[in-house]
Amino acid sequence: MRTPKLPCLNSSSDCLETLTKIAIEHSPELTKIDERIALAQQRIEVSEGRTEHARKKRWTNYLTLDPVRLISNLVGGGDVQRDNLAIANLEVRTASLEAQVSQLERRREEVKAQLSQEITGLILDYEKYTRREARVKEQISLQQTRQQVLEVGYRLGEGSTTQMLGVWEKQERLQEQLANIAANQDETKGKILGLVYGTNYQGGDSAISTGDSSSDRGTNAAEEPEYQNLEY
Structure with a gap:
C-alpha cells in the first residue's frame, strides 16, 4: 500500500487546520472513543425503552385474585415494590451510561485539542x-568559494598546510551540521505523518513526501506519535 502524502507542510492557519482535520479522522483513539459513545448511546436507548415499558405495564401486573398479594400491592409492597425497584435500577443504569458518554465526549475534545x-x-x-538548513547551506557556499x-x-605556494587543514575541517563541520539538520527535519516530518495518519512511517522519499516535491526528503526513522491510546 502506498504511503499517503501530506497535503501541506507549513504553519499557515489553513495548513494547520487541514492537517488537524485529517489527524482527527485517522486517530485510533478518537475512533475508539466514537465507537464507545455509539455503543453507550445504544444501551441508553434500550434502557430508556425498558424503563418506559415497565412504567406502562406495572399497573396491569398488580391485578390479582390473591388477596394477600393485592393487599401487599396496595400498601406499596409485593409486586409494587419489585417493579419500583426494577425501574429505579434501570434509571440508575441510564444515568451511569449518560455519565460515561459525557466523560467520553470530554476526552474526545481533549484528544482533538492535543492533536492540534x-x-x-x-x-x-x-x-x-528548514531555516537552519538554508543558513548552513549559505555558509557552505561561502566556505566553498573561500576554500x-x-x-x-x-x-602556488601561498599559505600553510595548517591553514588549509583548518579550512577543510570547517567545511566538514558545516557538512556535518547540514546532515544533522536534515536528519532532524526528516524525523520531525515522520512524526507529523504519524500524527496525521495515525501510524508510524519510515523509509525513503515516498514515505514522507508532501504535495510540494521540492521540499521532499527521505526519513531515517519516524518515532511513535506522542499521544497514547487509552483503555476504556
Whole structure:
C-alpha cells in the first residue's frame, strides 16, 4: 500500500487546520472513543425503552385474585415494590451510561485539542530546521568559494598546510551540521505523518513526501506519535 502524502507542510492557519482535520479522522483513539459513545448511546436507548415499558405495564401486573398479594400491592409492597425497584435500577443504569458518554465526549475534545497542539509544535519545529538548513547551506557556499581561492594559492605556494587543514575541517563541520539538520527535519516530518495518519512511517522519499516535491526528503526513522491510546 502506498504511503499517503501530506497535503501541506507549513504553519499557515489553513495548513494547520487541514492537517488537524485529517489527524482527527485517522486517530485510533478518537475512533475508539466514537465507537464507545455509539455503543453507550445504544444501551441508553434500550434502557430508556425498558424503563418506559415497565412504567406502562406495572399497573396491569398488580391485578390479582390473591388477596394477600393485592393487599401487599396496595400498601406499596409485593409486586409494587419489585417493579419500583426494577425501574429505579434501570434509571440508575441510564444515568451511569449518560455519565460515561459525557466523560467520553470530554476526552474526545481533549484528544482533538492535543492533536492540534502537537501538530502545530511539530510544524514549527520543521520550519525551524528548514531555516537552519538554508543558513548552513549559505555558509557552505561561502566556505566553498573561500576554500577554492585558498586552494589555488596553496598550490602556488601561498599559505600553510595548517591553514588549509583548518579550512577543510570547517567545511566538514558545516557538512556535518547540514546532515544533522536534515536528519532532524526528516524525523520531525515522520512524526507529523504519524500524527496525521495515525501510524508510524519510515523509509525513503515516498514515505514522507508532501504535495510540494521540492521540499521532499527521505526519513531515517519516524518515532511513535506522542499521544497514547487509552483503555476504556
